[in-house]
Amino acid sequence: MRVTEVRVWPVQGRHWPRFPMLFVEVYTDAGIVGLGESLCYQATGVLASIEQAGEYLVGKDPFRIELHWETLYRSGLHPAALSGIETALWDIVGQAAGQPIYNLLGGQCRADIPVYVDGFFRGARYVEEEYAAMACAAVAQGFRALKMDVDEPIPAARRFNRALAPADLRQMAQMVAAVREAVGADIDLAVDCHGAFDVAASLRLGAALAPYELLWIEDPVPSGNVRALAKVTEGTTTPICTGELLNTRYEFRELFERQAADIIMPDLARTGGIMEMKKIAAAADTYYIPVAPHNMVGPVATLASAHLCACIPNNLVLEYQLGDVPWVDDLLTVPLAVHDGAVQLTAAPGLGAALNHQVAERYRAA
Ligand SMILES: [Mg+2]
Secondary structure, three states: OEEEEEEEEEEEEOOOOOOOOOEEEEEOOOOEEEEEEEEOOOHHHHOOOHHHHEEEEEEEOOOOOOHHHHHHHHHOOHHHHHHHHHHHHHHHHHHHHOOOOHHOOOOOOOOOEEEEEEEEOOOOOOOHHHHHHHHHHHOOOOOOEEEEEEOOOHHHHHHHOOOOOOOHHHHHHHHHHHHHHHHOOEEEEEEEOOOOOHHHHHHHHHHHHHHHOOOOOEOOOOOOOOHHHHHHHOOOOOOOEEEOOHHHHHHHHHHHHHHOOEEOOHHHHHHHHHHHHHHHHHHHHHOOOOOOOEOOOOHHHOOOOOOOOOOOOOOEEEEEEEEEOHHHHEEEEOOEEOOOEEEEEOOOOOOOOEEEEEHHHOOOOO
């Protein structure tokens, strides 16, 4: 089998016009088409990178994923571009073998993939009653884990000094307390700080939120200084989670060696693809660090992440978006099945779904 063409589909979505969803299709001379997704944030260069990788891939054997990954990565290809291509190659191999991807990577450790809801609060004002009500509505839909942002409501004038004013800290704790009280002790609740604070402010935040038994505090300090993060992790009782901005196993290595976080959250559509996730998860497990994949773009990334979560022993929970564009599920020929707070995977070959070209075309990003 040989690759004949690589196509990129930039599609509008929740983040448009800041950046599109980016789907990748790899065509073969056997009639099999593989599907993947790349997370590109505001980096339009990712699209060009996928097209460049396509020039390399045409004529190549799609089964030689390790060779192609190494060749493209060492040539300087953006890991997000590599992620979409690599996932599409696994989809091809799965379809050719007649097996779901999880069966190619070790088989199921679990049938259903638990998810946590990000964005349960979309549409609410940043006040206790509205967040609490929205949290209860998500729980009523069957979700058992939620995540809320605590940094973004801070007025911008105070947001860029990495400090935490006493009044802001009090308000954060009150918001978290309100949601915790509304959903009860048995619902997992995490908070995201988007790297907003310095070490001292993070330690104060950790102390203030300790009573609420959070699942994790995410990115308290900016990415880039592992020792600083380790100080926060050592000084808090709430687990610290990081990793959505880290590419490939190489950028996770120091984090593991210093045991600088309690939980990692690599993003399959950015960090290098599905087998790269498997390698990162395996390295993490040697430190007994669980994996909670970051997942904030389209449904192909969600589906591929679910395959990964199915076949790693140290899976914790997968990110899932509420309040997305209403047609997001129409992008797949087989919509994602999410029931009782978990993604249910089928035994269909490869990813188990293709891109719905009509919908992708209708919402194509300029
Ligand atoms: Mg985050």
